Amino acid sequence: MDALECIKTRQSIRAFTNQPVERRVLEEVLEAARWAPSYKNTQPWEVVVLTGGKKKALTAMLLELFEKGAPPTPDLPEPGEWPPAEQARIERLYRTRAERLGVDLRDPEVIRKAKKANFAFYNAPVAVYLFQEAVLSQWSLFDLGLFAQSFMLAAHAKGLGSVPQAFATDYAAQTKEFLGIPASKRLVLGLSVGYPDTASPANSLRTDRDPVAAFTRWLE
Ligand SMILES: Cc1cc2nc3c(=O)[nH]c(=O)nc-3n(C[C@H](O)[C@H](O)[C@H](O)COP(=O)(O)O)c2cc1C
Numbered sequence: 504m505d506a507l508e509c510i511k512t513r514q515s516i517r518a519f520t521n522q523p524v525e526r527r528v529l530e531e532v533l534e535a536a537r538w539a540p541s542y543k544n545t546q547p548w549e550v551v552v553l554t555g556g557k558k559k560a561l562t563a564m565l566l567e568l569f570e571k572g573a574p575p576t577p578d579l580p581e582p583g584e585w586p587p588a589e590q591a592r593i594e595r596l597y598r599t600r601a602e603r604l605g606v607d608l609r610d611p612e613v614i615r616k617a618k619k620a621n622f623a624f625y626n627a628p629v630a631v632y633l634f635q636e637a638v639l640s641q642w643s644l645f646d647l648g649l650f651a652q653s654f655m656l657a658a659h660a661k662g663l664g665s666v667p668q669a670f671a672t673d674y675a676a677q678t679k680e681f682l683g684i685p686a687s688k689r690l691v692l693g694l695s696v697g698y699p700d701t702a703s704p705a706n707s708l709r710t711d712r713d714p715v716a717a718f719t720r721w722l723e
Pocket residue numbers: 513514515516517596621666667668669670671709710
């Protein structure tokens with residue numbers, strides 16, 4: 504698969520097979536992702552990879568917090584309001600998911616289920632967390648985003664599927680304590696990683712994108 508095909512065919516994967524992921528493959532993915540660019544080559548990324556009993560125990564803790572109604576305290580707050588263009592795209596995504604998958608994220612009960620699926624890392628064999636020093640500037644968040652995309656593309660190139668998950672950072676303080684991450688760092692993103700279950704309807708929806716002309720102006 505060439506680079507363009509890799510970029511264009513990556514999609515969020517939310518159902519996985521039971522096939523375990525060899526550590527060697529994950530190391531290869533991380534080895535590629537570390538070549539992401541960063542502001543002054545600061546490389547402001549730290550990674551925890553969770554599998555097996557540790558991953559199960561984290562899911563159990565997150566589900567317990569959720570079930571008892573603990574208020575989410577993510578290090579990066581969930582956005583409240585969106586400008587009209589972005590809001591319209593969110594509504595289009597929700598409409599398409601409701602029509603095509605019967606999953607209507609405007610329904611509170613469906614949101615509850617979706618949150619629980621996130622805390623279970625969609626039953627993927629691997630969960631990954633990305634974090635960095637909380638005092639770093641917005642440029643470093645940008646850099647971590649570049650790292651995350653490089654990670655997901657490298658995973659895709661190796662036949663793995665992944666989904667980036669803001670929801671997996673809902674209980675940031677408790678998650679950091681569980682993972683042995685100092686409170687002085689910010690938990691930015693969780694990801695589920697594994698081999699895609701290609702038969703699952705959860706993976707059947709390809710999200711759309713605006714055409715290039717909608718976001719590009721050429722000046723001569
Ligand atoms: C920063 C970020 C946070 C996201 N959080 C979640 C999440 O918590 N749960 C989830 O299922 N998907 C999450 N997604 C996946 C997006 O919904 C997805 O990338 C988007 O709908 C485009 O679809 P695609 O990834 O299949 O191209 C997140 C994506 C990004 C980049």
